Amino acid sequence: MTENTRKPKDAKDRAQVTIIDIARMANVSKKTVSRVINKSPLVREETREIVNKIIAETGFTPNPQARALAFRRSFLIGLVYDNPSPQYVVNMQRGILDALDETSFQLVLRPCDRADANYRERVESFVIQHKPYGLILTPSVSEDDELAAMLRDRNCDYVRIASVEIDDASRMVRTHDAQGAELAARHLAELGHTRIAHIHGPNTFRSTHERMAGFRKGLADFGLSLDPKLTLEGAYTFDSGVECATRLLSRPDRPTAVFAGNDEMAVGVYVAARKAGLQIPDDVSIVGFDDTPISSRIWPPMTTVRSPIRDVGRVAALRLIQAEEDEKTQAPGAFALELIVRESTQAL
The missing domain is CATH 3.40.50.2300 (Response regulator)
Known part of the structure; x- marks a missing residue:
């Protein structure tokens, strides 16, 4: 293969180079060239280097419209x-x-x-x-x-x-999700909490039921159960966390710990607790779910389940x-x- 074979003379020639030309010059299939372009791991490194070298020499640029059409x-x-x-x-x-x-x-x-x-x-x-x-x-x-x-x-x-x-x-x-919620329940139970509330997500979310099931299982391992009176449905939003926590923390038998179904609602619990004049964690312990950035930026930093x-x-x-x-x-x-x-x- 000569130098002129690989290097078009001007911009017009470069624009006319196709994936078929690259495949022919590299002595590989068009599919292999496509794999190299898309950075697939299913190409031998030697072949990848050859194809990339030819692409660089010819100035070939993949045409997204042509690829999409193909x-x-x-x-x-x-x-x-x-x-x-x-x-x-x-x-x-x-x-x-x-x-x-x-x-x-x-x-x-x-x-x-x-x-x-x-x-x-x-x-x-x-x-x-x-x-x-x-x-x-x-x-x-x-x-x-x-x-x-x-x-x-x-x-x-x-x-x-x-x-x-x-x-x-x-x-x-x-x-x-169930595994993560179980960890949250075990943590609170190990700390000696027995009046534990749960603000869960919408009942239409399967994750809600998985997290609730895992939380119940974790409590059961310590002989505890989830009190229906301390279990409220939120919406996975900050506002719903504030609303639910306000109701829970105003009870005469208020919980000593709250597990929220996600960090958004858990931050709402923080706000409700402070409005009620309660200290975190002296008066109420709070656990979230997801480990979003806000969980480590609020005060005190939030205990939460890390979901990658x-x-x-x-x-x-x-x-x-x-x-x-x-x-x-x-x-x-x-x-x-x-x-x-x-x-x-x-x-x-």
Whole structure:
């Protein structure tokens, strides 16, 4: 192969170089060139170096429109969510972008409202119009089997993030919510608390039931049970945390500890406690869930269950973008949770 064969003479020639030309010059298949462009790990390093060298010499630039046409879908990864916690969504985005860095894929957000009777049709319209490469579904959207069935019918790849396995393992990233809540219960029980309240998320979220079940199990290990009078439904929002905690802490038999279903609601408990003239943790211990940045920035720093949301987003995206290789990523499909003990809890 001569130097002139590899180096087009001017910008016009460079613009005419195609992926087929690169494959011919490198003596590999077009699919291999595509894998190199998309930074797939399923290419030998020697081959990758050869292809990248030819791409650099020829000035070849992949045409996103041509690639999308070849795949009959765009290179958009859609994040579909109905989650009232802004920090959760931000952390999920960061994880997805970690995986998409230095690839040709782009992230697009598609918020939705499961309370809207037409929300599935709206997601379907998004799929038809934009032909995304795939979708990442977060709770509670991920728990909708009818939505998943629609995506399969539309031949739209997806990954579901959920607290239990509700689909084929290759389409799942699982968070062990029950395990995390059990750790919270055991921590409070070990500190000697017996009047323990729980502000849980919406009953429409499967994570709510998983966390409540895990919390009950942790208490049961110490011979304790969750008092229905000290169990209130929140909305995974700050305001609902304030409202529920205000009711709980105004009771004559107020709890000595509160476990909130996420950090947003737990911060609401902080506010309600201070409005009631209570000291944290002297008068009431508080435990959150997620370990979002606010948990370590408020005073006193909050004890919470760490959920690796950013890592979950990264792995979910990797599973999608490596699906082209007919082999899902070997990254773990499930994540263990851990309790981060800070200064919002203490022994009685």
